[in-house]
Amino acid sequence: LALLRLLEALCRVGNRLRPAVDVSSAPAAVATAAGGGAGSSCTGAQPSSTTWLSRDELINQKLGSKLGQQLKDVLSICGGSMPRWVPLLVTHCKFLFPFEMRRRYFYSTAFGLGRALHHMQQLNAAETGGAATLGSSDSRELRVGRLQRQKVRVSRRRILESAEKVMELYARQRTVLELEYFGEVGTGLGPTLEFFTLLSHDLQKRSLRMWRHEDNATLADAADNVGAGGDEMQVDGGAAAAATGTAALSGPATAGQRPGGGGDWHEPNEYVNAPWGLFPRPLPPSERGGRVVSYFRLLGRSVAKAMQDSRLMDLPLSGAFYRAALGHSLDLLDIATFDPQLAGSLAKLRAAAAEAAAPAAAAASGPSARRGVLYDGVPLSDLCLVFTLPGDSAYELVPGGAGVDVCDANLTQYIDAVLDATLGSGVAAQLAAFRAGFDEVFPLASLECFYEDELETLLCGSGERWTVQVLADSIKFDHGYTASSPVVKCFLELLSELDTLEQRRFLRFVTGCPRLPTGGIAALLPRLTVVRKHPTSDTASTGGTPVGSFKVDSGVGTTAADADLPSVMTCANYIKLPPYSGKEVMKQRLMYALNEGQGSFDLS
Template sequence: MNRFTFHLMSHERIYAFAEGRIDDLDNLKVAVPAVPQNEFVSSKLTEKLEQQMRDPLAVSIGGMPSWCNQLMTSCPFLFGFEARCKYFRLAAFGSLQVQPHLPSHNNSGSTSERRSNAGSLPRKKFLVCRDSILDSATQMMDLHARHKVVLEVEYKEEVGTGLGPTLEFYTLVSHEFQNSGMGMWREDHNSSSSTKSLLAGDSGVVVSLFGLFPRPWSPTVNASNETQFSKVIKKFVLLGQVVAKALQDGRVLDLPFSKAFYKLILGQELCVYDIQSFDPELGRAVLEFKAIVDRKRFLDSACGENTSSKFDSCFRNTRIDDLCLDFTVPGYPDYVLTSGDGYEMVNMSNLEEYVSLIVDATLSAGISRQVEAFKSGFNQVFPIKHLQVFTEEELERLLCGERDSWAQSNELLDHIKFDHGYTVSSPPIINLLEIIQEFGHEQRRAFLQFVTGAPRLPPGGLASLNPKLTIVRKLCSKWADADLPSVMTCANYLKLPPYTSKERMKEKLLYAITEGQGSFHLS
């Protein structure tokens, strides 16, 4: 009931409109706060599950008791998030390891990853090329998707290796998947061109304010589009592999999936009420059309079909015929919904079928092959069904880490280590913490990527960053204000010169996080 409150309330509003209890289409809008997920958690059941998972005999011989599996399948919300994370790793990978990428330094000065416990997966290095990130990702997954190994990246002609370069690789792959020329995702057709330009910049990424959702492709792809669509399918297979491998290895991705796409990953069915979550304009229009169709049907049954003439002007004082809608998917004129006599334009008599075809193209027929391709790639790494113990929001947190809420003063002080010449009261440290709090969203992302290799923090935020974010005094050759900050991403280690002023520090730091990306060399 809690999960489907919006659907139920929307259905009730449409039914009220059909019966004439409300007359304004604006009254179809629904805003219902959900009950917090932790309200449903049973502390006793959670502790009992934790006890079972702490028993090495029960874990290693015969698996968990049947009651654990049965309740986790039917009512996962009864258990706390952390307990379900442990259960997920146990069920999917046979290990309770939570952070498989604990770094250690070898004698050569590079960084490698050690096993966090006896059940951890072995490590495998892979050489990638910056100029062909997706090709490198394809080769990596072709070789290792089906193998239980922790993948570690090094770049051609660069000396860095370990956690930092690996996290950066997953970030770069994430950005490549958002290329607007790939034909994978819906784009925001309702934003103005100036807004799109502001959001996309010169990067050519998909503009989607409400998250990525598969672009609809007609089930009858013509010859001119067949080659492009086959490439789209291959990219969804690769995406599934990358997402699964990131979850298996504990890597953070920078992929803003929509809530509806997470639902598809979790094996849930979508309905007409889900469209608003990734395309509010289309979703609202479809629901309003549905409300008009339902009102016409209700009055026809109550008063006879002679009332139908009233409804030609029922959509916001405009006749349906005058909307000039044809039987194609809005925003995708090449996707023809149907053909034949009487289907050239939408009118009151065929509006119901138009709504049905739009919903089917958007949520089923137009995206089913892409979703199946994603799942097939994912299942090469581990069975996707194991994710069903999570909600959409929890899966996003597991895959993409924490949102931009880490730059609070207490959060910074509690979870940052100051060493080698700096303390919490050192003037440069005070200046740095103030600068971080003044940063905008994109600047904070750039700072995180500069220091850790990824623009997002892992689940749990700064407290979960391993190793701990450490800031040390950088020894400068001549004059501190002339030097730039440098980092060891594998150790989350920022070497900061003792600048003479906050303004100079901000200038140098912004330059470093903007221009100092894209390679790993000895500093």
């Protein structure tokens, strides 16, 4: 096991061991190494590339099966008598088990007995095709894992302030939070999911000054190209390389980006632009006890409560943030994962300093051969660097740093000071507040059984490319519709043609959350259901839409349903779809509902 741990660590962080590191491609390289992607390779001083083992190649199926059987032992879970090998291997040798098995262990051990039993009953219901009925001999078992729920009413216009009060009062409690909004009739799962979505967006506002913000045009274009690939945040090596080709250090932030792909309801420049993921903005000593730190405590409570209640957040935190929150040390390559431009500049400065010092070391017997530091052929003095944090001239790295020029003699001190401000003392207060808030709900150490990319999936769900077949297999059709209904076929075609932004709007319209849980649309609970909505015009009373009147072509029909809009029950993932006369009419009405049907839960 010790040798396997060493091998896994070598494959995971192998890029950090290369003699020469090109940080311009570090976001893709580090993400691949951390994710254990198959076929990832790196080239250093050796002429041939090194291929690392993928994470899946280290999984032991027999141990995974044994862990699965152990997690079905109700007595050992209830009595806290799980064998000692289970927590040791799952935490310290997590590469031996697939993600799904570790996720089951997490839900069975992290939240107490009641939630463990509830989770086991959900798994049993999924495996057997449904839960036991109340009249069966298992009806008493159904009540064992029933969770208490705490209903709270909040103001939609003051989500952040409401969240602070709610988490202060109820984060430590074992109850499941259910949110409602003043002046609205909606209750249950849908409003609760939307609350966590709205809170996620509010926590990304630039006015809070919580996160690093990037307004460089090159990086913004690269982020757009990355975001076009899907709902999950991925890092493109080519884009990163192009972004870090410039010699300039990170500049001040001015441009905003809508969270997670955003929507048209957001104002320009309102939200942080973080194409590589969110990471805390360094705080100078004078601000480390202020409002920003309290927001990170709220973030910790909210993230933990979302995980505890199996809610999703629309919060693209960077992998470096997860590592730092878990107490892992960070270095220059971690900066490259959330600010490749700054990392590239620091790496060039460090390399230039080493190159300038090399001749002096080689000529120790003669006169000093040391030459000045050159940055891309430019003398260091011409860069006009001072001891302030790149991108934030108000953050002085040393007392009076705005008046201290960076020269050959203090260049190493400057680089170390920037690294400390970016990864150390400048973000220590925020990370400590996040950990403190998180630990109020359940121990943060429980997340040690996951990798950083898996934590992203656990908190934010996963993206999915929809095809007609995938949708047909995942959606239930009832009350007037079957999978072979012409209306249903065109509806599935429309969904498969949605782009990323439209897909997010559809999910938020139907479920209250713009993201999918692990497992995609098939994993939605309750299962997504589409039923026939009777036309509201007078002709509906005479039989509604005539059989066979649906037109597959794009022509606009004249049936009674064409004036109606689709409606949903977010608490049950339930879509009421009128039998439109044609596909084009259906698209127009659906898009109108997605764009205008946000912001309130009312009766339909």
